[in-house]
Structures are given as structure tokens and as C-alpha cells.
Amino acid sequence: MRLESERTRPLISVRGLCKHYPVRRASGESAVIRALENITFDVFTGEAIGIVGESGSGKSTLGKMILRLTDATDGTIQFDGTDVTAMSEAKFKPFRRKMQMVFQDPMASLNPRLKIRSIVGEGLTVHGIGNNQTREVLVRKMLGQVGLSEDAIDRYPHEFSGGQLQRIGIARALIVNPSLLIADEPVSSLDVSIQGQIINLLADFQKDLRLTLLFISHDLGVVQYISDRTIVMYLGHIVESAPTTSLFSRPIHPYTRALLSARTRLDTSSTGSKIMLSGEMPSPASPPSGCVFRTRCPYAISDCSKHIPVARELAPQHTFACLRDDLPWLT
């Protein structure tokens, strides 16, 4: 189990993070896309956090912002106690080594003109780790750890299948020995039989290397499998956050409940009636006032349009953002 000191000091601490994209419409009027609003959460060392939500929920933007691939509009991100939100690129470089990313589409995220040697070894070069010889040894070792043969080193990305490319993507990320790995939909472009191989590979690395994993996915089954804690997002807001077992056994927020009930299951005998949401997620350029979910929420009342719900604690680590105290499953 985790040491107490690690428990009290998070590896990542996000406070009030906002991301607004100014856009100009064809008509000439300007608008603001509110991709993320007031996001607050902590991630502790060695934890696997799942971030779920539908397209447009802001989950990918959140991953990119933690890596500083895009700048925050407001709020702070602390990495291991240091505020990195507005750090210069030069100062941030050592932190980059500590946080790596695995992307959704391995074919698009690996340079087609580089050999696997350069792709996997790039991080070592950038961060000045080792010399040419030791780098070669490290790359070969890393390829073995992700289940590829060493002769992959002299080949190009197009010579590999999607599953193998994702292994290369994982090798590229892990070779610099990061403490945080952000995986954004790492298996959704892969075939079913290959998905399992990659999920197990990530889960094993997470345990063996005590890696902190931020796993972004729309696939609830995969998130339930891999993560200790799950954060549910809707239209740029965190609506619920809880240990994975609690979230799946006792979802509180009406959106979480709808999301969980909408997933398909192999065991249809236990499937209760589905909660059908009407309509679709509103545009982040004109989010509803108050609670962003109220336009689709079966339990919305007039107050929901007046106040933005703040996160409330149901149990330790289990928070949800809903105004109502009288939800049938709460009482």
C-alpha cells in the first residue's frame, strides 16, 4: 500500500483549471469555447486514474494541459509540489522527462521517416541520457519489455501493425523513465484481440514501475479494469470522482448513472432498464447556465439553471457535483 507521505503529497495537483478557446465565427462575431471549467483534482504516486466522458467532455484537453501541450486560461497545475502552469519552456524541460504520453493513433503519432531506433531513442537524445552506445542498449531493452523483437530497431513504422506500433509508442514514452504516463484512448483504434494485449501491457508497467497512470477513455469497461479511481467529465466539468469500485457500484450523479446504464453488457440478464438521455451534449460555445447537464437531466429543477453545483463529498474520495439532496438513490 501507499506510504503516508505519498498519500499526503500528490504527484499532480490541479486547482481551478480552465481552458477557453476564443473563436471567430463565419459571421464575424467572436465566441468562446469553454473546453474546461474549474477542474480540481489530485493524483497520487502509483495511482491509476481513469478519466471518462463522451466526445466534447474535455478529457483530452485536460491530458494535454497537464503536459503543457496547451496553456491554461486560468488555474494551476502542480507537479510534485512545483507550480508548472506558467513555467518557461526551458525550466519545464526536466519535468517533460517525468511526464510522457501515449496517443490514440500510433500511426499518426510516430514519424514515418524515422527508424524505430530514432523514434524510441529520441527522448534519450533530447534529455541527454547516455551516449550512442548506451542508448542503443536501452532502446533494445525497452523494445524487449514491450514485447517486440530487437530487430525492430532497424525498421520503419509502416512495417508494423497497429498493435505493434502502439507497443512502440509505449516504449518511446517509457524509455526516459517517467513518473507519470498519460494515455489518451490508447486502444480505441485497435482490434479487439489486440486491445487486450495493450491494456495488459499498460497495467503491468503501471504496477511494476509504480507508474502513475492517467488513462483517458470513453470505454467504461477498460477504465473499470485498469483504474483505481475514476473521474467522470461532462462538457468541461468534473461531475463525479470516486474510487472505481464505488463509482461503478454506487454512481451518484445523474449523468454518471445514465452513462453507466447506457453501456452494453455481455450479461444481459442483469441489465436493468436503461436511462435514455434525450438530445445531445450542448455546444461548449454556449453551455447552459447553472449545471451544464441540466438540459438532459431527468432530475433537473428550476434551481439547476441558477447555480453551478460545487463538488460535494459523499464518502472519502467520492465527490459529485449536483445541487439536489433528494435524489431517490441518495436517501
Next chain:
Amino acid sequence: MKLSGAMAGNIAKAIDPDDVLTVLGITTEIATRKGRFNAVDHVSFTLRRGEILALVGESGSGKSVTCHSIMQLIEKPAAIRGGRALFRRRDGTLIDLLTEREATLRKLRGNEFALIPQDPMSSLNPVLTIGAQLREVAQRHLNFSMLAATELSIELLRKVGISDPQLRLGQYPHQLSGGMRQRVMIGIALVCKPILLIADEATTALDVTIQAQILDLIRDMRAGATNMTVLMITHDMGVVAEMANRVIVMYAGRIVEAGPVDRVLHTPLHPYTRGLLNSVPHSSEIGVPKRRITPIPGMAPAPYDRPHGCSFAPRCSFAKRDCTEAEPVLEDLSNHSQIRCIRWKELCL
């Protein structure tokens, strides 16, 4: 061309009036620089009226090519090399879709049978409004007036869960999100209430809450007066479990297992089917402990380089020497099932 000749007459007689589609030994070849191969190899199945049949398999298994062959949507370098696809029309006559004239097929596509394609962006016309593309179907096949076609379009958009349908009718595909475009394609496929709906990964790209709406809609269309028959291509076993009556599992262009959904999901016979079911974590219910998933090792063989004997043998943990010697036959079992594995009986024990 109507079926003619003595043999065709016998086939027509042998087919039950409630069989909407009878596929017999369909074989489609693709020629590539690396060689020719059968993307679909002697695939046969029957679809009964009102039934939902799921076609399951990975990329390259031939499930999409099977459906495109049935609809005669095959282009070079692919070519249909054999087989029949007998379709029972609304008026009760039987036609072979594989030999039918293009002019007749044009009248049938989108009308008596319809396809929801996988990629909505490349299927919608980028320079026509959503409304024009929906109305076109109703005006061409149903002889609807402009006004009636517009009303029907609005109703369909509402059914597929698109808010503000009047506004959407005037918009172009690029103004819609991916999920909305996919739902427009589903709307277009449903305009004429087709007898047969072929859904090629129709909900794969959609968010789960939207997927639930669409699956619900397909279930509705199947029940009641429409009594639509559905051929559903998917890789999601959860969708199969919730929607289908029967399932066919394909691997490397061939059927490896077929049967009623409950039987296939609860007692899969083919090692590949078992592997598929064990290789992804399924959202479990309360209190179910985490079971480690056991993925299928390796990957599907390149189509022009399929192994001798059973195509799955190199990845199969139960493979013996016999498995690589001859191609196993597809055995018919008593429980409306089929299996292509020489060891299935031993593995069942």
C-alpha cells in the same frame, strides 16, 4: 433478372417465404500487388424476417466485404467470384442480388434494403444540405412531394435524436459533429422503412449515450409493423449480446462459428470466439471481482499469406499438428450452430 431454369426453380422452392436473405457460398476475391486472396471465402447464411444477425470479426476478417458483396457495392480490385444472395422483395418475388442488373438494384438500394456505412463523412455529399440528402430518398423511392419529404425528414431526424431538426435540414455535413453525421446516415437508411437493414459498425463511432438511443431505435424498427430484418456488423460483443438473435464469427474470410447469441456467448466452441470474449474487459456488475483478461496472442495473418490448414492455428493455444494439415470444414450442429474446428468436441469437455 428473375431466377430461371430448373435448378433456380428448385432453390426458390426450397427457400422459406420468411427468409429475407439467403446467402449461398459467396466468394469475393481481392487482387493486390502481393497476390490474390479470397477476402470472403464461401460464406453462407440465412436471415429470417424480423431477425437481427450479428457478423463479428476483426479488421480483415471479411465481414464488411461480405455486406458490400451482397449489396453489389464491390469495385476493383475486388470481384465477386461466386455464390448467390437471394433476396425476398416486398412483393414476395425472389431475386439474386449478385446477378441482378444495376438498374434494378438502384431501385432497391435505400428502398427495400439499406446500408448504414461505417464512415459518415465520406458517405454524405459535402455540397448538399442534410435536408436535400434526406428528401432525395423519399422523393425518388416513395414519390413524396417536397413538402411531405421535408416533414418525413424532420420526423426521422427527431427519431435519431438530433435536436432542432428544422435547423439541421438547412445545414451541410461539415457543420455537424461526427456523431450527428452518423445519425443522419441512419436517418437516410430508414426513410423507406427497408425490409433489410445492413448496419456496418453503425454505432461504433458514437458515444455510449447516443449509441443507446440508436440501438433502441433499431429495436423499435424491428418490432411492430415494420418488422425490419437487420444484418449488423460489429466488433462489440456487448452490442451483440443486447441486440442480436444469432451471431456469425468470421476469421480470415471464413465463418468459424455461428449460432444463437446465448449459446455463442455462454458456451463458445471455437477457440477464436473464446479468445474474443476474454480479450477485452467487460463492464461488470457490482461486486464482480476483476478478472485478468487473457488476450489472443499474435495477430491475424496477412490475407495473401494465410497459413496452411486452420487460419487461426498459429494463434491458437489448442492447436495440434493436425490443425495445420488441412482446412477444417464448417460442421453443422444440432443446436442451429456451426463450427469450424477439428478439436471442438475435445475442447468442450
